[in-house]
Amino acid sequence: MLRDSSFVRLWAGTTASGLATWALPFILGLAVLDTDLDATGLGIVLAARTVGFLVAVPLGGVLADRHSRRAVVFWSGTAAALATPLVAAGLGRSVAVMAGAAVVVGAGQGACRPAFQALTAEVVAVDRRQSANAAITFAVRVTTLVAPAATALLAVVTTVPALLLGTAALWVIAAALPPGGTRRPPSVAGRHRFVTEFLDGVREARRHPWFLAGLAALAAVIATGYSATGVALPLISQQRYGSVAVLAAAITAYTLGALGGALLISRWQPRKPGFTALAGLACYGFAPLSLLLPAHAYAVVAAYALAGLGIELFNVPWFTATQREMDPKALARVSSLDFLVSYGLAPVGLALIAPAITTAGAPVVLTVCAVVCLAAPALAAFAPGAAHFAYARAGR
Template sequence: MAAPSAPPIVPPPAEQPSLLRDTAFLRLWCGTTASGLATWALPFVLGLAVLDRSLGATGLGVLLAARTAGFLAAVPVGGVLADRHSRRAVVFWSGAAAAAATPLIATGQGRSMLLMAAAAAVVGAGQGACRPAYQALTAEVVDAARRRQANAATSLSVRVTTLLAPGLTAALATVLSTRTLLLLTALLWLVSATVPPRGRHRTPPAPERESVLAEFAQGVREARRHPWFLAGLAALTTVIATGYSATGVLLPLISRDRYDTEAVLTAAMTAYTAGALAGAALLARRSPRNQGWAALAGLACYGLAPLSLLLPVPALVVAGAYALAGLGIELFNVPWFTAIQREVDPRLLARVSSLDFLLSYGLAPLGLALIAPALDGFGPTGVLGACAVLCFLAPAAAALAPTARHFSREAPRPPANGGGPRPG
């Protein structure tokens, strides 16, 4: 009787190289971080200009409105161009445009509000065009198995900069003028334009091209193929337009009037950033099995922020609620971006990402505009209560959508060892 043959030896899967040793990712990470820091820095530096009376409050409003208008106008166009041409080229030209326009804001300061507003619109356009291009470039530079870690690392860098940059910028403002700080912001945009690596995108032949509007409509049709995306985007837009807007306006007022100190405002925002850092660090190591439901549950946590402002609770409770809100927003952000990069047709990825940014960020100014009349009609308690309810209900409703459980049209296969976190 023949001896049974030995079972085949299956080699263990090759260990993925660390992202920290991936030069292409590090260049992408540096560019994305510079872009995020430059985006944050402009309104902060302009706020410092208001404090030193080199810019009025009305002028600040005009410049921020012009930047927002440029952003909204450029996001869909940038998404189409990033799918039509090299994503790396779109990142370069959008960053270069913002880098060139930022010094004009400094030049016009105290001389020409029209020049400053036009330059701010160009900076906003550069910011808007680079957002979807960076999302698509990440999918080209980083393989699918490591995109969750890559998105988590990017989120970590954004949160660290927003935590440390205000103090650093304020310290620099004691020795540098706001014009000089604006020029430093231009250098950040220059880094964003020049540092990122090339991707693998291949430009389609010219005869396949249509108008920008028609090609953006192709991205909308692709988005409609993914029920989880439409439901998640509706929930995200609701939370930003209501919860973010209400707490952004009312937290400073409540900190001043109820607690008679600005320390509550500082503690809440610091706790929010610390929570977000913890969320990004957690998702860099582990991924929940039902990542769509877990992400939407994290998004719903933002409802704790307006809820904590409803009643005169201790300041520590407010800080704790904001910490959980920050944790939850990163539990949503990282799986959300990773799922878009995984599920969407690569040829249409930038357009779908631009739809994401256009709605989630685009409706935020509308929410802010409605807060004042809502406060007059219903008072802070009514507004905060309604916003908290919407922040809880919108993600819960999105979780009922088909394919929302995993942010995927196909259920993931169980891991080979029968347990542990789902990869990727």
């Protein structure tokens, strides 16, 4: 793959966008430590970015199917790059300016995601897409492992606004590097209204029962298991183990497990990739289960490593199957539906789990999370085509 210049450019652009996406909340967290931003302002800015992301994901899917996917990546990355300096300019001066700019940054992030997914299918041959998707996700996991320490070190010698401008430079790279694809956009006469076109993408998704079942399972796991990681893990790390060391170790183990999963699936071709992927997704259930039981700290760390390994055993075959099975004309819209449902439910789960723990208690909530994480992928395995993430329909 590294000898394919088109893929290397796509890989570098995708990695740059992922790093810029990850870095913004971490850098703004440093601004809170420097008292340039308070916790309320941080929440407002990050919420504004999430709103921009969720609004732009379906829009980006429609535009990427309507126009050149390369052009959508360019303009979405450019928008994020131009808005990021305004986030820096508002720091310590105006939360309203920062929030307004964050909406645009989030919109750039949201619009480029389905375009990148669809562009991968154009640039990479079918038999190499699993390796390509594994290489992309591996790079993203490496950045989440290495970047916190690197950013903290940079913060010693430079300012938070300068770090924010660094993310703008990453968006410039994300916009400029990816190559053009081979697809020819549809004619102007064939275009319809935005809602109609997006619903056409939904109809394409509905033609694949395995996709709907897998997406439902993914959304359930993110809304429960991911929320348990975000809310319950910090509380239990402090209350049960007396420090945040278990929190840090578990998150690190999750990332290392994900790296291992990406490496494994880049070489391994399972006979039934759908079943393998769903089994990997179910591994996330061990994370809330380890928090529920009075386990040793090492067991918690091991459970999170297993969850990380499993999530990449799911992600890579899932993306590869979506790129292979969906109508290329609707691929970006189907991908936008994927991101909209899975990422859209994550904030809902995070918002609900803390009140649920307060009302019902952590053991009850963690039990529910573990059961959902284990049961949802198991139920999805009964969908037609789930074994191979492919559904042989009449006339196909």
